[in-house]
Ligand SMILES: [Zn+2]
């Protein structure tokens with residue numbers, strides 16, 4: 463269960479010349495008095511009797527891809543290829559990863575900030591380098607994920623466990639509700655961008671040229687790397703690591719970690735995922751405030767994407783950044799948090815769950831799993847959708 467990406471608490475927009483409050487919307491998230499459930503036409507949750515049909519050609523394709531990916535990753539960290547290729551594979555993986563986090567996720571999907579045309583094109587190019595579907599489809603899936611989180615209408619419904627939300631959803635037929643509700647996702651903003659629609663239309667050709675050929679040809683031409691080694695490291699190895707870091711946000715960050723902002727949401731604060739996914743693992747905050755460009759509160763570590771956005775904003779490449787006001791965040795913590803927030807909660811209560819993964823000081827513990835956190839039903843009304851405010855889950 464999650465927020466409507468369009469419903470905002472008090473939103474503040476900042477420009478590179480200072481902070482200007484431009485909008486003050488009512489705090490209406492998940493509040494029963496704003497919930498329009500008078501005309502319920504459907505209720506979404508997870509039907510555990512439903513069996514997803516396995517798509518064997520996808521199983522074979524992803525298996526082969528991962529075998530080559532593991533070989534390529536091993537080579538990048540060993541002595542098989544040239545050192546320059548290894549360095550290039552790691553740095554280009556991080557830079558192309560920013561095309562996913564800063565570009566596809568925060569800008570194109572959530573509209574958390576505006577960007578100049580040149581910046582949009584660069585972000586789009588970096589996104590394409592990863593070879594993760596068309597930008598239009600990626601954003602549609604992610605908007606649907608936020609709108610119907612952890613129910614059968616969510617493409618990677620984490621209520622079905624780690625494997626399904628990590629990769630299983632790509633190895634099986636979609637649930638009929640994913641098709642049904644996917645059609646209603648508003649994509650008009652992206653459809654107005656001819657570059658995005660061009661990439662959608664010519665996906666395969668652009669994939670071969672930019673996702674495979676471009677990164678592989680650079681080491682061959684510039685420092686005479688063997689073409690096969692370049693293909694294994696620069697395409698299979700790099701793409702596999704970035705793909706799995708992205709999938710961890712859908713799987714691990716929806717399973718373990720604390721829930722200081724909303725304990726009724728399955729997504730949690732997960733620092734390990736944040737480290738590997740360039741700041742996208744502070745997922746309880748992100749689902750509570752999906753339009754916030756930081757995807758985390760200020761001061762949270764492992765958020766390279768936010769650092770890059772701030773850097774670009776100072777140069778005017780990015781502007782009108784949206785973020786939640788501190789008092790709004792505090793109100794949400796007090797109302798719906800699990801009491802683990804370092805400032806407004808009592809993180810000492812959670813000390814017993816510390817593990818090796820939590821050796822650095824942070825309120826987020828990736829092994830913590832709230833027992834009472836079950837994503838609740840979402841009601842679909844004639845006007846749209848609303849949440850059933852479940853008091854039991856808030857105890
Ligand atoms: Zn999520």
Ligand SMILES: [Zn+2]
Nearest residue numbers: 567604608752
């Ligand atoms: Zn998101």
